[in-house]
Amino acid sequence: MGEEVVTFADVAIPEVHITRYKELSDMIHSLRKKLHENPEPSMQEEKTRHILQEFIKRHTTFEVVDKGVWFYAVKKAEKESGKAPIAFRADMDAVCGKDGKPGHYCGHDGHSSILCGVALYLSKQEELPERDVYLIFQPGEEIGAGAKICKELLTEKQIGEIYGLHNIPGYPKNQVLLRKGTFACASTGLSIRMTGTPSHAAYPEAGRNPAIPMAKLLLEIERITKEMQVRGNFVRMTVIGADVGSANYGVSAFEGTLRLTVRAEKEDAFDTYVNEIKALAATLAEENQLTIAIEEIERFPATENHDANVDKLFACAEKLQFPVTELAQPMRWSEDFGYYLQEVPGAFFGVGDGEDHAQLHTAEYEFPDEIMKTAVAMLVGLI
CATH class of the missing domain: 3.30.70.360 (Alpha-Beta Plaits)
Structure with missing residues (x-):
């Protein structure tokens, strides 16, 4: 955002916000733990929505717009800059295990908390963003149902670009994982x-x-x-x-x-x-x-990234001095984020959980809070 960048706790963030970032990181870590304790199945994320909406209303200057089974939060630009709005998406649902009980074994509690971190960070900025920023909190990703409902917002608000991310075990912690073309099958x-x-x-x-x-x-x-x-x-x-x-x-x-x-x-x-x-x-x-x-x-659908938006992610990671891995092959698992990329340009990327971190969709998995600051910094850097 035009400020000098320094390294802090393995994450490069604007110098004047180091103290503030520590404060907000504690808040979003606590939020994630609360979400983790209240997992809900796809398209039944009622309590999850309430927790997230109340957090944003209480701690940020973003406006919350309730759409029933999903919601978005928006921060309007202070003045007209000619830049199209930008959107970020997080999923809210949990995975249902063999016993049919839901659990956050995929890290969606972390994804939602990251978007709340973006809202917190931008709310503490003295200068407002030069463009409208939309945060989409989506249901039903695990069953491929949520993005089809939420994607109408992109046309309605004339969103210019959209980004999403996933935590990925098996890669170094805080490594940014990028790929042109298909990210997920x-x-x-x-x-x-x-x-x-x-x-x-x-x-x-x-x-x-x-x-x-x-x-x-x-x-x-x-x-x-x-x-x-x-x-x-x-x-x-x-x-x-x-x-x-x-x-x-x-x-x-x-x-x-x-x-x-x-x-x-x-x-x-x-x-x-x-x-x-x-x-x-x-x-x-x-x-x-x-x-x-x-x-x-x-x-x-296939999550097929747009090259120009991946280039923007590369530039953002380089500016923030984050290590980057360019994936040679797409992830074999699927992500309904592809529906958004069929509507507007954008890209999906990963953040490493750690080489030995428990695999997704296993009972041993829990989202590593340490990677949230990397994800927040990347998303803020894209604005």
């Missing part, structure tokens, strides 16, 4: 159910059994996958489960379900891949006189 679950007619096991020809067509389908999907990989596309199919028939050894199977997760680096390749799988399944069902039902579960 597109993915969807596929449930393919085929239904025929039953018969006595002694007379299988009298019925219609989906077992062989489903086996052929799986082999054909593997063939399609390899062909697309040979053409230079990163695509991947994982069998999640399969069941055909029952434990009744006197009855020929007549219904079965194949469950897959498929993913791809590029959105266009992903569309082709999914459509080919659906078409192949439909053809095999028709050839064998089976009815078919195909369901997509939790579809995520």
Whole structure:
């Protein structure tokens, strides 16, 4: 923001705000712990929203706008500068474990606290930002539902650029992780159910059994996958489960379900891949006189960064003297932030949790508070 930058606690921040930053870091660490103690499933983040909204209203000069299942906070520019508004997004939901109970095993409590840190930091500045700043607090990221709801704000407020981030275990703590092109892959679950007619096991020809067509389908999907990989596309199919028939050894199977997760680096390749799988399944069902039902579960778009915005992240990290790793491959996991990048330019980046930090979506995982100051400084530096 035009001030001299110095190193403080491994994070470069404006010199005049060192004391203030320590104060706000204590506040956002306490906030994160409170969120961590109150995890809520996707699209049910009622208490989480209340905690975050009250924090922003009480401690910052940002205006809170409640949109029901989500909200945003905005700081208007003091005077017209001609710069388009900028937006940052955090997710609020928790992961549901095997027991169905939610827990913040992905770090969304940290992401939301980081955005509150941005609001705190900007509220303590003597000079207001030269552009409107929007902070989007999004529900339902874990199921790919939230960004589709919130993205309308980008057009409504004529947002010029948007940024988001994720904490990532396995990389040095406070390392900024950047990538041009795809940062996180597109993915969807596929449930393919085929239904025929039953018969006595002694007379299988009298019925219609989906077992062989489903086996052929799986082999054909593997063939399609390899062909697309040979053409230079990163695509991947994982069998999640399969069941055909029952434990009744006197009855020929007549219904079965194949469950897959498929993913791809590029959105266009992903569309082709999914459509080919659906078409192949439909053809095999028709050839064998089976009815078919195909369901997509939790579809995520590819998070495809815009080069100019990644360049801006590189410049910001360099100015703040942060170490940077340029990722050679996209993350195989998915992020619904890609929906925003289909609307306006922007970029998604990572901050390392530490090489030995517990992996995401495990019971041992908890967001490391030490990386919040890196994330806050990066986002503020982008304004």
